[in-house]
Amino acid sequence: MKLYNTYTNKIEELKPIKENTVTIYYCGPTVYNYIHIGNARPIVFFDTLKKYLEHKGYKVIMASNFTDINEKILKQSEIEGISEMEVAEKYINAYMSDVRFLNADDSFLKPRVTETIPEIIDFIKGLIDVGAAYKSGGDVYYRVSSLKNYGQLSNRKTDELIQGARVEVREEKESGLDFALWKEFPQGINYPSPWSVGRPGWHTECCVMIHKLFGGMIDIHGGGADLIFPHHENEIAQNESLYHNRIANIWVHNGRLNFGQEKMSKSLGNVIWTKDLKCDPRAFRLLLLKASYRNVVSYTDELQDQASVEFDKINTAFHKLFLYLDVNNLFDDSVNTEESNNFMKKFDDANDEDMNTPNGVTVINDIVKEVNLELRGKKNPERLVSLYNTLKEMLYVYGLDSKLERMNEENRKLYNDWNLARQNKDFEKADELRKQLIDSGVEL
Numbered sequence: 001m002k003l004y005n006t007y008t009n010k011i012e013e014l015k016p017i018k019e020n021t022v023t024i025y026y027c028g029p030t031v032y033n034y035i036h037i038g039n040a041r042p043i044v045f046f047d048t049l050k051k052y053l054e055h056k057g058y059k060v061i062m063a064s065n066f067t068d069i070n071e072k073i074l075k076q077s078e079i080e081g082i083s084e085m086e087v088a089e090k091y092i093n094a095y096m097s098d099v100r101f102l103n104a105d106d107s108f109l110k111p112r113v114t115e116t117i118p119e120i121i122d123f124i125k126g127l128i129d130v131g132a133a134y135k136s137g138g139d140v141y142y143r144v145s146s147l148k149n150y151g152q153l154s155n156r157k158t159d160e161l162i163q164g165a166r167v168e169v170r171e172e173k174e175s176g177l178d179f180a181l182w183k184e185f186p187q188g189i190n191y192p193s194p195w196s197v198g199r200p201g202w203h204t205e206c207c208v209m210i211h212k213l214f215g216g217m218i219d220i221h222g223g224g225a226d227l228i229f230p231h232h233e234n235e236i237a238q239n240e241s242l243y244h245n246r247i248a249n250i251w252v253h254n255g256r257l258n259f260g261q262e263k264m265s266k267s268l269g270n271v272i273w274t275k276d277l278k279c280d281p282r283a284f285r286l287l288l289l290k291a292s293y294r295n296v297v298s299y300t301d302e303l304q305d306q307a308s309v310e311f312d313k314i315n316t317a318f319h320k321l322f323l324y325l326d327v328n329n330l331f332d333d334s335v336n337t338e339e340s341n342n343f344m345k346k347f348d349d350a351n352d353e354d355m356n357t358p359n360g361v362t363v364i365n366d367i368v369k370e371v372n373l374e375l376r377g378k379k380n381p382e383r384l385v386s387l388y389n390t391l392k393e394m395l396y397v398y399g400l401d402s403k404l405e406r407m408n409e410e411n412r413k414l415y416n417d418w419n420l421a422r423q424n425k426d427f428e429k430a431d432e433l434r435k436q437l438i439d440s441g442v443e444l
């Protein structure tokens with residue numbers, strides 16, 4: 001399988017460090033608020049990537065962190081009148097319920113800054129020992145000039161960065177590019193260290209968590225494209241200084257989701273919280289999957305409506321097929337026709353090429369067409385079961401799946417009676433039976 005590597009600017013073959021296992025880390029949220037649908041994009045993308053790799057037979061170990069101490073959290077605790085820990089806990093829970101709402105697997109590893117402090121302090125000590133960091137007052141800064149090839153990921157040259165007006169120069173730093181590894185912080189949650197009572201810097205936590213969880217380099221480091229500079233650049237710099245590696249073989253970044261032509265932001269008042277999505281969250285997933293993950297997506301209601309209509313078609317066909325196989329007792333995991341194999345090959349080919357999910361969605365729609373034709377036509381059992389098995393797997397990989405339950409004997413009898421009543425044009429009885437079926441939880 002190939003993925004676009006931001007580090008090399010090339011589409012590269014994924015060659016796992018450990019055979020048959022793929023390790024993934026993507027930067028998670030600072031937990032001081034709900035997440036908007038732009039923040040949901042990496043959740044959906046990396047969940048899809050993980051499921052696809054598992055579909056290909058890899059064992060996937062994925063981690064995503066929580067930044068659970070931060071000035072924004074402290075500020076929010078003052079607004080809400082609760083402690084920092086309570087704010088963090090509240091928004092971690094909200095985040096996880098959004099993850100599940102988005103039909104994403106919630107079983108990834110979830111390291112937290114507050115659980116990684118001793119390791120972070122050791123890491124900073126190590127950087128000072130090798131001359132890559134220095135103490136200034138109660139703070140510790142990374143010395144960018146200590147690393148020759150700083151700027152590899154974002155393709156920036158140190159000279160240009162220094163000249164750039166956006167880098168603020170402060171007296172406590174040797175250079176405007178240097179960034180804080182440890183900050184003296186007298187208020188709120190803080191920790192003793194050799195330098196001051198304070199808190200670690202954001203860029204340090206991810207390096208340390210990755211090292212703690214995986215013990216060395218990982219296969220894929222991900223996150224939104226807005227994290228390339230400075231966050232990921234600075235993660236790499238610290239790791240290069242101490243461990244002489246770039247953390248991950250492949251750096252994968254998803255594009256932003258805009259609201260129309262504008263950036264989605266609270267200050268512009270155009271934020272849609274994930275929890276407030278009006279559509280089926282799987283239809284939102286489909287909207288994202290219909291775009292290349294690296295491209296910017298401009299979210300509009302119209303675009304969402306189109307994706308919702310398309311999702312309904314897919315979902316309805318899958319439901320109908322499930323119901324038909326259920327009533328006729330046709331389920332069989334082992335059935336696999338050549339036609340289904342060909343569909344699956346097309347789906348795999350699309351995803352193997354840098355997760356080309358728009359092409360993957362086309363394959364799903366092609367199967368849906370065949371399912372509808374077969375259900376209206378010959379109803380060949382082998383073909384239907386095989387199309388079902390294939391479609392089910394693809395919908396699972398893309399997170400468009402439904403958890404459908406088979407009918408019990410009683411409901412199956414009701415269902416057959418309902419069909420009989422309809423055939424006999426006994427509409428009154430049919431309506432009554434239909435109501436009974438729906439009341440007992442059968443989705444028709």
Ligand SMILES: [Zn+2]
Pocket residue numbers: 026027028206231235
């Ligand atoms: Zn990070």
